[in-house]
Amino acid sequence: MRRIILICALVLFGTTPLRAQYPDKQAFQTVEHGRYMAWAADCSACHTAPGGKPFAGGDALETPFGTLLAPNITPDQQTGIGGWTDDQFVNAVRNGIGRRGDHLYPAMPYTYYAKMTRQDVIAIRAFLDTVQPVHNEVHSNQLPFPFNQREAMIGWNALYFKPGEFKSDPTKSAEWNRGAYLVEGAEHCGLCHTPKNAMGGDENSRYVQGSILQNWYAPDLTDNARVVLATGPSTISHFI
Amino acid sequence: MGAAPLITQLRPIMTTSLGLIITRLPSTDVLIIGCGWTGSIVAKSMADAGLRVVAIERGPWRDTATDSPPDYAPDELRYALRHDLMVRPEQTTLTFCNNPGQTALPIRTWGSFLLPNGVGGAGVHWNAETWRFLPTDFVLKTHLTQRYGAKFLPSDMMIQDWGVTWDDLEPHYNTFEYLCGTSGIAGNIKGQKQPFGNPWEGPRSRPYPTPAQKQPYGPVLWAEAAKDAGYSPFPQPSGNLSQAYTNPDGVTLGPCTYCGFCERFGCGNYSKASPQTTLLPVLMQRNNFELRTECEVTHINTDSTGKRATGATYVDSAGREWEQPAELVFLCAFQMFNVQLLLLSRIGQPYDVTTGKGVIGRNYSYQVTSNVETFFDNKIFNPFIASGATGMCIDEFNGDNFDHGPYGFVGGGYMGMVQPNARPIEMTPTPPNTPRWGAAWKKAVKCNYLSSILPATHGSCYSYRDNYLDLDPTYKDRFGRPLMRLTFDFHENEHKMSLFLTDRLAEIVQRMNSRQMVKHPRTGITVLCRTKPPIPVVVRLWAPIRQPVRSTAICKVGTCTISLSWVSVHSPRTPATIQPGLWRRCAIGHLTPYTRNI
Numbered sequence: 001m002r003r004i005i006l007i008c009a010l011v012l013f014g015t016t017p018l019r020a021q022y023p024d025k026q027a028f029q030t031v032e033h034g035r036y037m038a039w040a041a042d043c044s045a046c047h048t049a050p051g052g053k054p055f056a057g058g059d060a061l062e063t064p065f066g067t068l069l070a071p072n073i074t075p076d077q078q079t080g081i082g083g084w085t086d087d088q089f090v091n092a093v094r095n096g097i098g099r100r101g102d103h104l105y106p107a108m109p110y111t112y113y114a115k116m117t118r119q120d121v122i123a124i125r126a127f128l129d130t131v132q133p134v135h136n137e138v139h140s141n142q143l144p145f146p147f148n149q150r151e152a153m154i155g156w157n158a159l160y161f162k163p164g165e166f167k168s169d170p171t172k173s174a175e176w177n178r179g180a181y182l183v184e185g186a187e188h189c190g191l192c193h194t195p196k197n198a199m200g201g202d203e204n205s206r207y208v209q210g211s212i213l214q215n216w217y218a219p220d221l222t223d224n225a226r227v228v229l230a231t232g233p234s235t236i237s238h239f240i
Numbered sequence: 241m242g243a244a245p246l247i248t249q250l251r252p253i254m255t256t257s258l259g260l261i262i263t264r265l266p267s268t269d270v271l272i273i274g275c276g277w278t279g280s281i282v283a284k285s286m287a288d289a290g291l292r293v294v295a296i297e298r299g300p301w302r303d304t305a306t307d308s309p310p311d312y313a314p315d316e317l318r319y320a321l322r323h324d325l326m327v328r329p330e331q332t333t334l335t336f337c338n339n340p341g342q343t344a345l346p347i348r349t350w351g352s353f354l355l356p357n358g359v360g361g362a363g364v365h366w367n368a369e370t371w372r373f374l375p376t377d378f379v380l381k382t383h384l385t386q387r388y389g390a391k392f393l394p395s396d397m398m399i400q401d402w403g404v405t406w407d408d409l410e411p412h413y414n415t416f417e418y419l420c421g422t423s424g425i426a427g428n429i430k431g432q433k434q435p436f437g438n439p440w441e442g443p444r445s446r447p448y449p450t451p452a453q454k455q456p457y458g459p460v461l462w463a464e465a466a467k468d469a470g471y472s473p474f475p476q477p478s479g480n481l482s483q484a485y486t487n488p489d490g491v492t493l494g495p496c497t498y499c500g501f502c503e504r505f506g507c508g509n510y511s512k513a514s515p516q517t518t519l520l521p522v523l524m525q526r527n528n529f530e531l532r533t534e535c536e537v538t539h540i541n542t543d544s545t546g547k548r549a550t551g552a553t554y555v556d557s558a559g560r561e562w563e564q565p566a567e568l569v570f571l572c573a574f575q576m577f578n579v580q581l582l583l584l585s586r587i588g589q590p591y592d593v594t595t596g597k598g599v600i601g602r603n604y605s606y607q608v609t610s611n612v613e614t615f616f617d618n619k620i621f622n623p624f625i626a627s628g629a630t631g632m633c634i635d636e637f638n639g640d641n642f643d644h645g646p647y648g649f650v651g652g653g654y655m656g657m658v659q660p661n662a663r664p665i666e667m668t669p670t671p672p673n674t675p676r677w678g679a680a681w682k683k684a685v686k687c688n689y690l691s692s693i694l695p696a697t698h699g700s701c702y703s704y705r706d707n708y709l710d711l712d713p714t715y716k717d718r719f720g721r722p723l724m725r726l727t728f729d730f731h732e733n734e735h736k737m738s739l740f741l742t743d744r745l746a747e748i749v750q751r752m753n754s755r756q757m758v759k760h761p762r763t764g765i766t767v768l769c770r771t772k773p774p775i776p777v778v779v780r781l782w783a784p785i786r787q788p789v790r791s792t793a794i795c796k797v798g799t800c801t802i803s804l805s806w807v808s809v810h811s812p813r814t815p816a817t818i819q820p821g822l823w824r825r826c827a828i829g830h831l832t833p834y835t836r837n838i
Contacts, residue, residue: 024324026300026307026358028331031534031557054558130300130534130557 023119025086025126034127037120041113041186043128046070056080056134061107062214064200066143068107076133081125089125090118095163096153103153105143106161106200115166115185160201183208192218262553262561268294268530271552271566273537273581274573276361280515280523281419282570284489287529294564295529296554298536298573299327299358304516308364308506316663320504323350325365327357331536334576334724335712340593344725346715353606354504355574359533362574363514367503367628367660368479370422370513372413374639375406375442383640384650393650394733396705398603406442414445417477420513421485421493424448424477438474440635453482453496453630458621458693462657463632465751471634476658478629479513489522500661502628512628532556538719540569540585549587555719579709580724591708593727601710603703604726608653608734610742611696612749613758615671620690623662631658637744639700649736653699655745662689669694671756695749697741699762701734730762738762 023030038044047070049059057072075082081089084099091097096110104110113121141148166185168177183189193208210220269291272279279295286293302308302325318324327333335344356362376383379401384393393399416422426447427437434447452475455463463473480496487493496511510517523529534557541550541563551565571578582588582600591602633656635641644650661667669692670684707729711722742761749757 026302027324028299028328028357031300032330035558127557 023122023126025122025129027126030123030126031130032127033120034123034125037116037124037186038127040182041116041124041188043073043124046107047073053132053134053136055128055131056136057138058136060142063105063107063143064214065147068105069138069140069142071138071140072134072136073128074131074134074136075129076135079135079137080133081128082133086122086125090121093121093124094118096157096161103150103157105141105150105153106156109188109191111161111202112185112188112191114161114163115181117165120186156199156201159199189221192216193221262563264563264565267551267565267567268292269566270294270568270570271564272296272570272572273540273552274298274361274571274577275359275515275531275533276356276572276574277363277515279361279570279572280363280519281416282572283529284519284523286568287523287526291528291568293526293529294566295531296535296537296552296564297359297531297533298331299356299534301531301533302358302360302364302506302516303520304506304508304510308508310508313506313508314499314501316501316665319365319501319506320663320666323354323504325356325358325504325506326350326354331357332577332717332723334726335715336726336728338727338729339706340727342727343714344712344727346723355576359520359531360506360515364506364516365504366479366512366514368420368512369629369658370417370420370424370477370479371654372441372444373406373409374440374641376640378402378405378409387640388645388650392644394704394731396731397650397733398703398705400603410442410445418446418449419487419489419518420479421449421481421487421518422477422479422513423450423453423482425452425475427474436474438633438635439472440638440641448477450485451482453478453480453627454498455630455632456498456621456623456625457619458623458659459630459632459657461619461752462693462695462748466632466634466656466748468751469748471636471748473632473634473656476629476631476633476656478627480507480627480629481511481513487518489519491518491521493517496627498625498627498630500624500626500663503660535562536719537573537581538584538721540571540581540587541565542585542587546586576709576724576726580711580721583711583724584721590710593706593708593710596705601708604707604709604728605703606701606707606728606730608651608699608701608730608738608762609696610699610738610745610759610761611694612742612746613669613760614693614695614749614752614754615669615688615756615758616691616693616752617755618691621693622690623659623667623693626659626661628660629658630660631656633658634748637697637741647736647740649733649740651700651702651733651737653697653737653741655695655697655741655748657693657695658698659694659696672758695745697738697745699734699737699741701730704731735761735763 025031044054046059046061047055047057049057049070052058053074055072055074057070059070061068061070072080074080077083084092088099092099092104092108092110094110094114094116096104096106096108098104141150146152166181169180172180190202190208192213193211194202194204195206195209195211196213197203208221211218270283270286270293272283272286272293272295275283275295275297279297283293283295313319329346329348329350333347335346337344354365356365358364381399381401384399425437426434426444427439427441428434428443429447430445431443433439455475459475466473478496480502481493483495485493492510493513494510497509499509501507502512507514507517524531532554535554537552537554538561539553541552542548543550549566549569551563552569553561553563555561571581573581579601583590588600589598590600591598633654635654637652638654639652640650641652644652667689668681668685669688670681671688674684675681706727708727710725710727712725713722715723717723738761742759746757746759
């Protein structure tokens with residue numbers, strides 16, 4: 001009997017996390033989940049240029065520091081992410097470290113994506129693997145000196161980036177935690193809706209209280225009585 | 241070869257409003273639905289003719305080097321038990337019941353048959369047993385009626401002649417075998433009987449392209465016993481090659497290593513004939529061929545008359561919907577999904593079980609297998625040394641090769657020592673009355689694993705009025721389309737046949753002086769889900785090989801199915817193309833050339 005319990009324990013705690021860490025990227029469920037996560041993470045908002053091919057990059061992001069072009073994330077071997085390993089992809093999405101160890105700018109919201117689980121990020125990769133590969137060379141870094149020095153991000157990360165997966169709050173409901181996971185991670189709401197300081201870091205004391213970015217107004221998402229945005233029973237509004 | 245779908249002509253429309261807009265693509269000459277064996281064979285011939293070909297495949301891209309390398313291709317848990325190469329029931333499934341009076345329930349775990357998914361289709365995971373029909377199989381109704389009289393056949397049996405004959409199909413069998421490099425010994429070349437081959441086969445125009453595979457010890461002993469009994473044993477024709485072979489398209493396959501990981505697995509050695517090892521390397525380099533993977537066709541479009549297919553609508557992995565117009569549409573998906581697409585697209589007349597009218601979905605059939613589990617004391621067979629198609633067979637009791645008059649049934653099958661593997665999870669032979677788990681079970685497996693064999697029969701299953709496919713009234717797929725409903729059960733004729741074949745097999749096995757022999761004929765109802773649990777289970781997941789439940793949903797009239805490959809939905813160059821004959825074939829013919837058991 002003891003042996004059976006041991007085997008059960010091994011099966012439950014030994015193999016399941018492994019399978020979760022390395023999901024079958026060809027499985028229908030993984031691709032479908034990846035599509036859901038890619039939409040939640042709104043990858044195409046930046047990585048699909050207006051009128052361009054899906055995920056082929058090239059969309060210009062105007063930041064207070066200059067222009068960045070969103071890279072090509074189609075599975076093209078030369079100009080996309082087709083030649084990346086899963087670990088490289090996860091490292092870029094969750095830690096802001098590029099394939100060759102270069103630092104990404106936080107316009108790519110790795111500061112938020114860090115909260116996503118590895119398997120969700122792999123699922124996104126599985127989905128991206130299924131899109132049309134597009135040969136489109138993009139030179140992302142159009143920033144002026146000194147901002148074009150990516151090493152500066154080491155210091156920035158030390159100040160403003162807290163790596164680590166989302167930790168659920170056991171005192172809250174599963175629904176609340178699911179909402180929090182999405183808002184703080186994939187949906188990266190705060191990237192626009194949280195005011196930024198002079199260095200482009202989040203002012204976390206004013207989390208999702210609204211912000212102005214390059215002439216765009218991102219409204220206050222809190223339950224501030226003057227703003228009637230976050231009402232209704234949906235998971236995200238509940239969390240906010 | 242690209243490692244991902246190649247889409248070259250998409251118009252840059254819509255990145256938003258997904259799923260709401262159908263984008264019409266530029267027309268193509270040929271549209272192929274499903275890129276398995278038939279899809280890639282048709283694609284190749286159409287591309288060779290200079291036509292622009294687009295193939296749409298529901299599953300992922302698969303390639304030997306990236307998807308079945310030798311270091312993890314033989315993962316029994318992943319592929320044999322978790323069905324990694326099969327369509328996920330979450331994506332689509334079918335419902336099942338045994339007779340029209342029952343309520344069908346969705347199959348949520350594959351068991352008795354495995355529906356393939358991905359480029360290469362079932363050609364990736366088949367056993368590569370490469371049989372041909374017997375000449376009489378093509379004219380079955382006429383032949384049986386002439387020999388035994390119409391009253392000899394059960395009244396609800398719906399067999400027909402195929403409309404093509406052995407002579408029509410022989411050149412195509414031949415082409416296919418030379419594409420694959422099939423290993424075997426010819427038994428009949430242009431009417432001349434050949435020694436050591438199958439004396440019952442129809443006249444073939446050429447020998448097999450490569451010699452037969454080497455035979456393991458078990459098949460050799462069995463063949464000696466069969467010979468003693470007066471039969472003519474011959475090696476099973478195999479698509480797992482005995483030696484390296486370069487096919488007419490210049491693609492080279494390697495020799496088989498007898499690892500025993502064929503059915504349910506991709507071959508890491510480039511030894512098993514599959515679209516990946518024979519056709520796709522050439523096809524993928526053609527500029528006039530385009531393959532779109534992870535795209536599911538939802539509808540075949542027709543013109544206002546409904547007689548002419550004008551293309552198909554499909555959904556890609558991003559949920560976007562596309563319409564691909566085409567001059568020619570080929571339906572090359574797995575049999576059940578072909579029928580489903582025809583029914584959903586309202587093409588042809590659906591079969592109605594109450595009136596017996598209609599052709600789409602009619603004449604579903606299956607296969608009947610059985611075996612004789614045999615235990616020895618003093619033999620070491622090393623049964624794990626095998627390929628999916630090694631083995632010695634006899635054909636004396638196949639089709640109508642013997643007089644059925646005294647036995648009161650029709651049909652038959654080949655039999656032999658054709659055990660395709662002894663993989664550790666599935667192959668745990670134990671004599672009857674052994675505990676099903678625990679130390680005693682373990683000891684029995686240890687004692688018998690190396691010294692037992694599993695000779696088998698592979699019998700026909702003819703079509704009946706109440707075995708058919710139609711659309712389920714209740715259950716829908718992810719697009720809201722009705723699932724396919726399969727209504728099937730074995731009939732008395734097939735049970736009688738199975739008992740007869742199993743007895744003949746046992747008589748041969750008897751001569752091998754075993755310690756113990758256990759006959760497992762096919763009896764009772766089909767083992768597909770019968771009960772009504774909330775999640776119906778098709779068969780026991782851990783079903784050992786001795787229980788003949790792991791078989792594929794091939795529809796066969798004979799025991800072997802290299803059947804008609806595809807259905808031409810329409811051809812503008814040959815008008816009036818929707819013919820009842822073609823549709824019937826779609827309903828009864830499995831669309832890839834393989835034989836039994838996956």
